[in-house]
Amino acid sequence: MEKKLNQIKLTALEHINSATDMEQLEELRIKFLSKKGELRQVLRGMGKMDAKLRPVIGKLANRIQQEIEEKFSSKIHELKEKQKTQRIKEETIDITLPGKRPPAGHIHPLNLIYGKMVDIFVGMGFEVKEGREVETDYYCFEALNMPKDHPARDMQDTFYISDDVVLRTHTSPMQIHTMEAKQPNEPVKIICPGRVYRRDDDATHSPMFHQIEGLVVGPGVTMADLKGTLEAFFQQMFGASTKVRLRPSYFPFTEPSAEVDITCVFCSGTGCRTCKQSGWIEVLGSGMVHPNVLRNVGYDPEQVSGFAFGMGIDRMAMLKLGINDLRLLFANDLRMIEQY
Amino acid sequence: MLISYNWLKEYVKIDINAYELADLLTAAGVIVDNVHDLNQGLAQCVVGKLLDVKKHINSDRLWICQVDVGTEVIQIVTGADNVAPGQFVPVAKVGATLPNGLKIKRSSLRGEESCGMLISLEELGYENKVMQPEEKEGIYILPDNVSEVGSELGPVLGRDDYLLELDLTPNRADCSYMTGLAYEVAALLKTEVRLPAYYCDNHLSNEVEKMVTIDIEAADLCPQYSARMFKNIKRQPAPLWMQNRLRHAGMRPISLIVDIANYVMLEHGQPLHTFDYEKIEDKHIIVRKAKAQEKIETLDRITRVLAASDLTIADPNGPIAIAGVMGGHDSEVSEHTTTMLLESASFSGPSIRRTARSLGLNSEASARFSKGIEQGRVMPALNRFAQLTKELAAGEIVPGTVSDFAASEEQAVIHFDPDHASRVAGSPITAEETIGYFERLGFSVEKSNDNLLVTIPTRRPDITSSIDLVEEVLRLRGYEKIGSTLPCVEGSGQLPLAIRNRRLVRNLLRSMGADEVVSYAFHSPEELDLLRLPENDNLRQTVKISNPLTSTQSIMRTSMLPGMLQAAKYNLNRQRNGMLIAEVGRVFLKMDDGDLPVEHEMAGILMGGLISEKNWYEQTPQQYDFYSMKGIIEAICERFHLRAEYRKVLKPYLHPGRSATVLCDQREIGYLGELHPDLVSKLGLESEIKMIFAELNLNVINELSQEDTNYREIAPYPAVARDLAIVINEEYPVGDMLNVIQKTAGELLEDIKIFDIYQGVQLQTGQKSCAFNLKYRAGDRTLKAEEVNAVHNQVIDALIKHFNAALR
Numbered sequence A: 001m002e003k004k005l006n007q008i009k010l011t012a013l014e015h016i017n018s019a020t021d022m023e024q025l026e027e028l029r030i031k032f033l034s035k036k037g038e039l040r041q042v043l044r045g046m047g048k049m050d051a052k053l054r055p056v057i058g059k060l061a062n063r064i065q066q067e068i069e070e071k072f073s074s075k076i077h078e079l080k081e082k083q084k085t086q087r088i089k090e091e092t093i094d095i096t097l098p099g100k101r102p103p104a105g106h107i108h109p110l111n112l113i114y115g116k117m118v119d120i121f122v123g124m125g126f127e128v129k130e131g132r133e134v135e136t137d138y139y140c141f142e143a144l145n146m147p148k149d150h151p152a153r154d155m156q157d158t159f160y161i162s163d164d165v166v167l168r169t170h171t172s173p174m175q176i177h178t179m180e181a182k183q184p185n186e187p188v189k190i191i192c193p194g195r196v197y198r199r200d201d202d203a204t205h206s207p208m209f210h211q212i213e214g215l216v217v218g219p220g221v222t223m224a225d226l227k228g229t230l231e232a233f234f235q236q237m238f239g240a241s242t243k244v245r246l247r248p249s250y251f252p253f254t255e256p257s258a259e260v261d262i263t264c265v266f267c268s269g270t271g272c273r274t275c276k277q278s279g280w281i282e283v284l285g286s287g288m289v290h291p292n293v294l295r296n297v298g299y300d301p302e303q304v305s306g307f308a309f310g311m312g313i314d315r316m317a318m319l320k321l322g323i324n325d326l327r328l329l330f331a332n333d334l335r336m337i338e339q340y
Numbered sequence B: 001m002l003i004s005y006n007w008l009k010e011y012v013k014i015d016i017n018a019y020e021l022a023d024l025l026t027a028a029g030v031i032v033d034n035v036h037d038l039n040q041g042l043a044q045c046v047v048g049k050l051l052d053v054k055k056h057i058n059s060d061r062l063w064i065c066q067v068d069v070g071t072e073v074i075q076i077v078t079g080a081d082n083v084a085p086g087q088f089v090p091v092a093k094v095g096a097t098l099p100n101g102l103k104i105k106r107s108s109l110r111g112e113e114s115c116g117m118l119i120s121l122e123e124l125g126y127e128n129k130v131m132q133p134e135e136k137e138g139i140y141i142l143p144d145n146v147s148e149v150g151s152e153l154g155p156v157l158g159r160d161d162y163l164l165e166l167d168l169t170p171n172r173a174d175c176s177y178m179t180g181l182a183y184e185v186a187a188l189l190k191t192e193v194r195l196p197a198y199y200c201d202n203h204l205s206n207e208v209e210k211m212v213t214i215d216i217e218a219a220d221l222c223p224q225y226s227a228r229m230f231k232n233i234k235r236q237p238a239p240l241w242m243q244n245r246l247r248h249a250g251m252r253p254i255s256l257i258v259d260i261a262n263y264v265m266l267e268h269g270q271p272l273h274t275f276d277y278e279k280i281e282d283k284h285i286i287v288r289k290a291k292a293q294e295k296i297e298t299l300d301r302i303t304r305v306l307a308a309s310d311l312t313i314a315d316p317n318g319p320i321a322i323a324g325v326m327g328g329h330d331s332e333v334s335e336h337t338t339t340m341l342l343e344s345a346s347f348s349g350p351s352i353r354r355t356a357r358s359l360g361l362n363s364e365a366s367a368r369f370s371k372g373i374e375q376g377r378v379m380p381a382l383n384r385f386a387q388l389t390k391e392l393a394a395g396e397i398v399p400g401t402v403s404d405f406a407a408s409e410e411q412a413v414i415h416f417d418p419d420h421a422s423r424v425a426g427s428p429i430t431a432e433e434t435i436g437y438f439e440r441l442g443f444s445v446e447k448s449n450d451n452l453l454v455t456i457p458t459r460r461p462d463i464t465s466s467i468d469l470v471e472e473v474l475r476l477r478g479y480e481k482i483g484s485t486l487p488c489v490e491g492s493g494q495l496p497l498a499i500r501n502r503r504l505v506r507n508l509l510r511s512m513g514a515d516e517v518v519s520y521a522f523h524s525p526e527e528l529d530l531l532r533l534p535e536n537d538n539l540r541q542t543v544k545i546s547n548p549l550t551s552t553q554s555i556m557r558t559s560m561l562p563g564m565l566q567a568a569k570y571n572l573n574r575q576r577n578g579m580l581i582a583e584v585g586r587v588f589l590k591m592d593d594g595d596l597p598v599e600h601e602m603a604g605i606l607m608g609g610l611i612s613e614k615n616w617y618e619q620t621p622q623q624y625d626f627y628s629m630k631g632i633i634e635a636i637c638e639r640f641h642l643r644a645e646y647r648k649v650l651k652p653y654l655h656p657g658r659s660a661t662v663l664c665d666q667r668e669i670g671y672l673g674e675l676h677p678d679l680v681s682k683l684g685l686e687s688e689i690k691m692i693f694a695e696l697n698l699n700v701i702n703e704l705s706q707e708d709t710n711y712r713e714i715a716p717y718p719a720v721a722r723d724l725a726i727v728i729n730e731e732y733p734v735g736d737m738l739n740v741i742q743k744t745a746g747e748l749l750e751d752i753k754i755f756d757i758y759q760g761v762q763l764q765t766g767q768k769s770c771a772f773n774l775k776y777r778a779g780d781r782t783l784k785a786e787e788v789n790a791v792h793n794q795v796i797d798a799l800i801k802h803f804n805a806a807l808r
Helices: A002-018 A022-033 A038-048 A053-091 A109-123 A151-155 A173-180 A223-238 A291-296 A313-321 A326-330 B018-027 B133-137 B170-175 B178-189 B207-211 B240-248 B256-268 B349-359 B364-370 B375-391 B420-425 B431-440 B466-477 B497-511 B526-530 B561-572 B626-639 B677-682 B698-704 B734-748 B785-803
Strands: A134-136 A160-162 A165-167 A188-197 A208-218 A244-251 A254-263 A280-289 A305-312 B002-004 B031-037 B045-055 B063-068 B073-078 B088-093 B107-109 B112-114 B116-118 B162-167 B213-216 B224-231 B272-276 B284-289 B295-297 B303-305 B311-315 B318-322 B340-346 B396-405 B412-416 B444-448 B451-456 B578-589 B598-609 B645-648 B654-664 B667-675 B691-697 B720-729 B749-758 B767-776
Touching: A002 A022, A002 A038, A002 A053, A022 A038, A022 A053, A038 A053, A109 A188, A109 A208, A109 A223, A109 A313, A109 B497, A151 B170, A173 A188, A173 A208, A173 A291, A208 A223, A208 A313, A223 A244, A223 A254, A223 A280, A223 A305, A223 A313, A223 B420, A244 A280, A244 B018, A244 B170, A244 B466, A254 A305, A254 B466, A280 A291, A280 A313, A305 A313, A313 A326, B002 B240, B018 B031, B018 B162, B018 B178, B063 B116, B073 B088, B073 B112, B073 B116, B170 B178, B178 B256, B178 B431, B207 B224, B207 B396, B213 B224, B213 B396, B224 B284, B224 B375, B240 B256, B256 B272, B256 B364, B256 B375, B272 B318, B272 B375, B295 B318, B311 B349, B340 B375, B349 B364, B375 B396, B412 B466, B420 B466, B431 B444, B431 B451, B431 B466, B497 B578, B497 B598, B497 B626, B497 B698, B526 B561, B561 B578, B561 B598, B561 B691, B598 B626, B598 B667, B598 B698, B626 B654, B626 B667, B626 B691, B667 B677, B667 B698, B691 B698, B720 B785, B734 B749, B734 B767, B734 B785, B767 B785
Parallel strands: B213 B284
Antiparallel strands: A134 A165, A160 A165, A188 A208, A208 A305, A244 A254, A254 A280, A280 A305, B002 B162, B031 B162, B045 B063, B045 B088, B063 B073, B088 B116, B107 B112, B224 B340, B224 B396, B272 B340, B284 B311, B295 B303, B311 B318, B412 B451, B444 B451, B578 B598, B598 B691, B645 B654, B654 B667, B667 B691, B720 B767, B749 B767
């Protein structure tokens, strides 16, 4: 009997070993280990056996059963691993194929820069005021110390709707509206971003463009405050090493007036074609609010002073993004817009 | 404005070079855009004399010239017809590179050797406007014996000089003429101005007074009108040095008398006008406003109709000149003129500016008058003209002058607090320093208690108040000395709702695939015709620009559509199969006359063609349709917590069966629809596609939107889903069914999805099947099947009742 049992064991282990899939294995389990399996069949003969031998044979049979079972489970594990490896191999994909992208559009580069500029000023505590694009002559010019027939009106070629109504040539009218809405001499710290229009059309002028003007009015506001504010802005806009230079200039609504240059953004001030080798590029006009402008809104220039500045958003976008023709910003070529 | 460096040096000692001067002026606010080296390109150019001129044997158009260039006689073949023996001519020798870039080489022209070139003004780099008509044709002929043969051409033509190109701000008209600029330079270099010589009458008798009378009637427009008289006017060209200076300043030399007048204008900023004395009726000059519809034939032989506000110089017969703008043809100095009246006057700048504009006559003179001419310039200019006339023997000076005055000019005296400049600069500037700057500018200063009394010469009319003096102090001190601080004014730095919402819309649109465009806010009226709008349509009530640059930019948009169609067309005609673009901008709605237009901020969205290109995971990409657009509108409404309702709408430019208005709280927030096929076919697209447009009014959305909403608790109990499919008449809109389902199911209904719409062979014609998935849930308990069934059956019954539906 012992011989038989050992024979079953050898056969079983051999078969299990050579099984290649789960079905085969199941057949083998039924063949060797089920109630009608070979092992049990052999053990049925134990009753006729010597009582002394029974425990010995019983022990042997248990050990053999255990050995076969262990072999089964290790084989199952082995086959499962094999299956898994196979599946993973089959599931391998070409990760160099392009992805399935959800639809994504693009913000116009002009508005990217627009938002960035507004955010810098908001961070500096400026309130944002937007106004009408179609304005009266009074708010666009007269209140800003530019009476009719003033030679300075030639500086801004104007689109007229009627004798008294214009497309605003700058966002300065909002300075007047804002101060008019306040108590006399009440401090002001605003920027006025928006769309403006001038009768001009070439590579550096567009009949429609965008501007941000700033106005700060309060007791003891100085020209050094103007310079410091602009430095803070341009250093956030173009980098901490950006320098700001003021040059005397003229605007009817400011006195003293200053043209403002910054370190050339293309050559960092070493001199290049864009800055005509000067290391500086002109970026905005500014100055101390003219006393007449303050008087026009009921402020007392003896009590308060202020500064104002205005710069083109489009020009900033061109500098920031290296665009050399202003008209490209309004051509709406998606091959350009989709770069942003 | 072009300023000769050498000429300027006659009036002020300048010990720095032209480039340094340019930097100095620019830093002081007198901006020099460019410095031109006039001597460039004149190496190897000399004065030559034509010894012999012969026709070329092999050519009708060429001449063979023997030219004495000092060191030798060379042969030059030229095509210029104005050559003759004995002439002095500019010669470019072999090796020269002319200002226009032309390189001179030894060459052979039809068998004849040519060792240089005779040159024209154009080749010397002059513009057409500074040439006489004959000078535009052939080579430039120099005056006889102008210089030794063989001498360098540069000095002869005044080209050993630099031109400063000024970009003057309108307040600094005082720097637009030589002597005025000299004062500025003197202030910057801490030196003195040297004025030129002026003629002074020696005779006691004033002959001019006996010959002419002057009356200013328009006292408000002409403070002073003065004149001198000249007899036996010589008819000859001005000396070359004067011609050179005029040319370099951009003026054309004409004749000695005219050139002297222009020279004095450049020197003193005072335009002068000459009249033929014999043509002045009654020898009586009247400065008056024109009568309405009064006519005058101007120098250019055009008859002009004047407005009642235009200032004229008249005699008793009528206008003989438009003051400060252009002379009359009849009174013009001609070759027959022997006696000449010279006008020097001060006119009101705004009046001249208006007249010049309305007549479209912009001259050097009118430009100068427009900026205002102080009376202080009037007499010096007359006397300087007389001086030059004497020096150049251009005519005989009649002793005396005649003037009429309507006003006298006073020097401004300004009370100046010496601390004022410090307060503006934010750093201390002493009174002594301040006074020093004023003295350099030629302003006289007196002390009066703690204040300064500053007297401003009339040549600086831009300085009228204390703040103007502050600017003078700061610019002479140098803006670079201004410090850098931050203002003490605090601000809240908040963004208004309109901007926040605009950004939200922009970002939403981007996240849903839209490319943002920026179009001009104006377009042509024809673009509205393309929209098939009837004559009285609201969109045709446009704001019109009275002086547009082109008719394609003449009306302000009333809709975002025209500009976006342009953008779509541009891109679709550049090999794109589809696009989704969006734009946020304003439209302008015309109000009654006198009221400003209403400006609405709109978001326009335009889509068409393929949603995506064919790709490896999707062989047949979808097309944009009405529902693609509706999905975007729904997403925007959801973001602003708006409950939108869609109703059919008719608009001329939209497909009548595929357009809807979007309502929230009974207010229209916008509309959407497929573009009318007629409109699309007229667009001029290379291949026709369906396009869908939507426009949302952000002003209305801003009013209706809620920024923050309360949290809705998430129910912890499971939902029960039920599907239902019905067959109904195809005419019924699904929206109506959804309404009935919602109303009937009540609170337990959490969500409905439509998962199938079917029309086809399995159904009768005119019928459709709609399949819904309903999700029921209670917030406070787990729903029981019976409960759900009861509600669901009610829903089915209601659908059957309302729509005559059959359960499928």
